[in-house]
Amino acid sequence: MDVHIHIESVVELGFCINLRTFGIFIVCYLDNGGAIKEWQNLKSVLKNTVQLLYLSIRAHGFLPFGGTKDLPCHEKIQKLVLRGEWERNICVPTVDMFPTNLTKLRLVSSKLQEDPMPILERLQSLRILCLYGSYVGTVLICSTGGFPNLEKLKLGGLHNLHHWDIKEGAMPILRRLIIDDCYKLHVLPELQKVHNLQELTVEGPSRELWEGMQMQGKDVHKIKHIPSVSIRNYHPQEEDIT
Template identity: 40%
Template sequence: MIHLKDLTLHIYMPRLHDQFRFPPHLAHIRLTWCHMEEDPMPVLEKLLHLKSVQLTSDAFVGRRMVCSKGGFPQLYALKISKESELQEWMVQKGSMPCLRTLTISNCQQLKELPDGLKYITSLKELKIKGMKRGWKEKLILGGKDYYKVRHIPSVQFINCDHD
């Protein structure tokens, strides 16, 4: 088990406790249908070798997620998809310093992108998929949240025209 690098959990798991022991060299994790009630980020961001994280299909059913300063030191890919209850996501300065790709998909309650994205200068690609009308208008040149994404070379909006 100590050599495990990729892990997919498709299991009901309302809490992800610190004492839950992940393999020390885990590089990729995908959490699906876990229905975690507490923010999983404080536990996941301490996994020093993590390179990609996917939270999909109500992996997290809370309303607020926080990525802390110093967290996810090697993470290069993050996908948050179909998290139906997520309303607020905060990213502190110094979190995810190596992040290159970010995908936000079908998170209909999410109000906006985190302000802290402006500090992640390594970010090369942002994909916004299946989000409500208004996201594109806020994030394009001249939009009120453009400052959060202006440093990202590729910002894509896919199927973002519905209410």
């Protein structure tokens, strides 16, 4: 059974124990206390959904999410979509908040203050990760051995990101990487360390990054092992606009 609802209908779903797909769109703007209350309401509904495979929570304002570890469906959920701001004193992400067997994760508009990679890279089953507008910091670090099964990574709308460090042995089977609208990233990370990367797409880069990926550019040695490289629509800096 698949269900997608607005927040007003959530109390009516307590009897649905065979849900496999559950999506909720919270149309009201929540403050801190409201988000905590709504997460408790959601948990009261989901406590009987032992077959849940896909969970999507989208909200304006603060995201009502505190982790699935105390739900019976924790081991079953494979795909998780979370859209909305994570206010730090409501729910700071930790590894045990996420389902053990999670294979796909999408975080949108989370506005996380701290680098999420040290947490997310420990999700052993994760194959697809999308971060869009989910981090407001300047540096990302992927550690050795991190993301052992990640195959696809998309970073989008990280408007403050200017440095990304990839350690040797990180993301060992990553095949596809998309960098979209990260216009303060002027230099590519050390992608030559990602040995199995087959496809790189860069959308809306800074002019400096665009130039660095051209023939004889400073980033060419990082991408020459990648069979398919696409770069388009460089993002003009203020000094380029007349």
